[in-house]
Amino acid sequence: MILVTVGEQLPFDRLIRTMDLWAGQQQQKVFAQIGRSTFRPSHIQYKDFLEQGEFRQRLQEAQLVVAHAGMGTIISALETGTPIIVMPRKAALGEHRNDHQIATASRFLALSYIAVAFDENELRQKLADMEDICKSQETLRNIDPSPLLMKSIRDFLPGN
Amino acid sequence: MKKVMLVASSGGHWVQLNRLYPAFEGMEKIYVTTEERYRSTVDSARFLVVPDASRWNKLKTLWLALVMLKHVLTVRPDIVVSTGAAPGFFALLFGKALGAKTIWLDSIANVEQLSMSGQMAGRYADLWFTQWEHLATPEGPLYRGAIL
Numbered sequence: 001m002i003l004v005t006v007g008e009q010l011p012f013d014r015l016i017r018t019m020d021l022w023a024g025q026q027q028q029k030v031f032a033q034i035g036r037s038t039f040r041p042s043h044i045q046y047k048d049f050l051e052q053g054e055f056r057q058r059l060q061e062a063q064l065v066v067a068h069a070g071m072g073t074i075i076s077a078l079e080t081g082t083p084i085i086v087m088p089r090k091a092a093l094g095e096h097r098n099d100h101q102i103a104t105a106s107r108f109l110a111l112s113y114i115a116v117a118f119d120e121n122e123l124r125q126k127l128a129d130m131e132d133i134c135k136s137q138e139t140l141r142n143i144d145p146s147p148l149l150m151k152s153i154r155d156f157l158p159g160n
Numbered sequence: 161m162k163k164v165m166l167v168a169s170s171g172g173h174w175v176q177l178n179r180l181y182p183a184f185e186g187m188e189k190i191y192v193t194t195e196e197r198y199r200s201t202v203d204s205a206r207f208l209v210v211p212d213a214s215r216w217n218k219l220k221t222l223w224l225a226l227v228m229l230k231h232v233l234t235v236r237p238d239i240v241v242s243t244g245a246a247p248g249f250f251a252l253l254f255g256k257a258l259g260a261k262t263i264w265l266d267s268i269a270n271v272e273q274l275s276m277s278g279q280m281a282g283r284y285a286d287l288w289f290t291q292w293e294h295l296a297t298p299e300g301p302l303y304r305g306a307i308l
Contacts, residue, residue, distance in 0.1 A: 052201050070172055147305075154262060
């Protein structure tokens with residue numbers, strides 16, 4: 001099963017529509033959390049919102065997650081070790097207030113933590129390369145919080 | 161027991177805040193967020209909700225500030241920590257005024273510049289962090305690594 005998620009705050013019809021078309025053509029099992037998106041998919045199962053517990057479980061069980069480039073989603077996927085392809089929202093298309101998702105995605109791409117599709121065509125290409133992407137992300141990623149950051153906070157706390 | 165107030169709006173801010181949790185072991189934790197549905201994820205810790213004013217809508221922002229002020233006055237935290245956004249700014253502002261130690265960790269999503277709330281929170285943060293090295297400056301914010 002492939003999990004699609006666009007977060008809770010803003011619609012992202014472009015991603016849902018692309019995944020719906022792809023699922024229809026490829027006969028792939030896809031489940032989507034569509035949030036505030038208005039497009040209603042016809043080839044994939046979906047819910048508007050998922051409880052935290054259900055989201056976590058679906059993420060753990062998914063072979064791949066395809067998502068907006070929201071930090072909550074990216075960190076959660078890194079925590080569960082689920083391979084992830086993100087497509088950043090574009091401000092020019094009214095999908096977010098600014099283009100910070102493009103900047104974030106580029107940075108995380110540079111760390112080779114995630115796969116990034118900057119538009120729908122790239123997303124279809126990445127999906128065609130799904131097996132390779134999943135394999136490359138299987139190698140262990142160190143996602144512990146920075147020990148220096150945690151120490152700086154602990155040292156600062158009263159009583160220390 | 162020292163009281164730490166952990167503040168974040170929903171989504172990525174909340175997920176990042178939770179990764180700081182181990183730093184506050186042995187303290188009483190009070191969570192403040194914009195999403196009631198997160199209540200079930202914090203076990204026995206106290207859990208408070210504030211209005212979501214992420215777009216800086218003036219009336220909603222004022223309402224958020226008032227509710228946050230009430231929470232800070234009721235809780236009287238020793239430490240206030242936030243990853244953003246607007247709720248965290250107000251928590252640091254009021255927390256600092258009431259003598260709490262304050263920590264701001266700007267979201268890792270802010271790669272090109274600090275968030276607006278992060279820039280504003282700098283004045284009230286005893287510890288003021290960015291998660292990107294290139295955004296750190298001698299006057300702050302500090303860079304000490306990221307939550308992953």
